[in-house]
Amino acid sequence: MELTYIEKIKEAASFIQKKLGTVQPVIGLVLGSGLGDMANQVENPVAIDYSEVPHFPVSTVEGHEGRFVAGTLEGKQVIVMQGRFHYYEGYDMKKVVFPVYVMKAIGVQTVVMTNAAGGMNRSFQAGDLMVISDHLNMTGDNPLIGPNHQELGVRFPDMSEAYNREYRKLALELAKSVVGDDGAPLKLQEGVYAGITGPTYCTPAELTMLARVGGDAIGMSTVAEVIAARHSGLKVLGISCITDMAVGEELEPLTHEQVVAVANRTKPKFIALVKAFVREVKLG
Template sequence: MNEGDKFDKTITNYVEKVQQTVNYIKEKTSFTPEYGVILGFGLGSFTDDIKIEHILPYHEIPNFPVSTVQGHKGALVFGTIGDKKVVAMQGRFHFYEGYDMKEVTFPVRVMKYLGVEKLIVSNASGGVNVNYKVGDIVILKDQINLLPEHPLRGVNDERFGTRFVNMSEPFSKNMIAKAKELASRLSIEVKDGIYLGLQGPTFETLSEYRMVKILGADCVGMSTVPEVIVARHMNLETFGISVITDIGNEESIESITHAEVLEAAQKSEPLVRKLIKELILNY
């Protein structure tokens, strides 16, 4: 077998795994969602807003990775918000857990083939914008990819999307405008900003925070970027939202812990939940 045949077999196997997973989920749920939601760190209780019809733990789903991070529950939740059908990921997968990028983004592929047309991604991040404070809610307007592996690296399968993806609008301008309108109506203060993705799992050093700021980002985290790239590859309209859980300066960096990040995310969770719910209902 030559190198080309090996690569072709690899992508064929990946496509077959996606289809196998989709078939399993359809047989279990008979559910066709319009919205996909990836619930980030400390935001897993959004599922309380869903009228739940099915819950599938990740470990029961063929080919699905399993989340290893505290604060990520690890299940696909199917149900409705108003008249909108939704599938929510309680917990995502990260490159730093040891998964490769195709595994990290596997659920996005599956959601597309289940019928999802719009994807909402959430995360917790460290802020470098001087106008941010802990607990701020940031609507993402762009992203910078500094992760060491690209999710589209390798042979491209046109069934998934085009070889060279236009990333000029990673986050839907229409969804951003609607979310800001809703936030104003609901008296929810939001900022906007650019998210930069690093590998993790260490929190950033002060010099790394300075680098993030110099590069033009407002916040930094360890997720989201590969999911958004794959979502755009599959032509999913995408919206991103982040909770600032620490500020990258001398005062905060000395004491920041995983538990403190989780606590900060949970304090802002009710407002994030409300905004996401209203966006799904009204967009």
């Protein structure tokens, strides 16, 4: 007999908890393309490949390791997702957000969602980081479509503050003291993330449209996961690494390898900011 979605979440969570032993994560970190090295900062790490976890999909994208790493970071117990799942890989939305509900089931209270994104705001430049203030769901889908599981959350979740206001304020304040390996201070932007399905990058006309309706950055992840996080009562901080400029009128050809390369260069500042947030954030 086919297991229900809730039963699959519980089985996956039970498996992970047994693997973690005494580690009880309270913060989840979801790492986007080129940002997976953040997991190397975790002390006394316990690694679990996604392929081991019951009912888990497999990450197929370059720059996504495809495993959990749990342990201690800046005095708090965390679980890091080195790689995520995307709609464009052929997974349905419920599969894409499955790990979010699993993290909630093992005791996570707060998630830091990160991604690589194209900058549509002309005041941005490649290498900036952006705190996500809000999002535009341009995927044409929603992970909550279908029967609602009351055990996971309410039928009609409020999204008036998808990205926690206090978390955003804290990140912007902490950024003032972050300096990169090059000695330059971190330039932390704030703006609206437009989530698309991919896997194609946008046309100039599409980018112009999205910028005109309020998008500051664009990417192929995060939105569905944030919807699931808020559905389940998790608080969210979102951070985009601006890996390229996606201004419609000035668009140049782009490859995934270029995206990962810029994310790699930005990593020191990204890691410093995330570590500072984990250290300073108040939970509960």
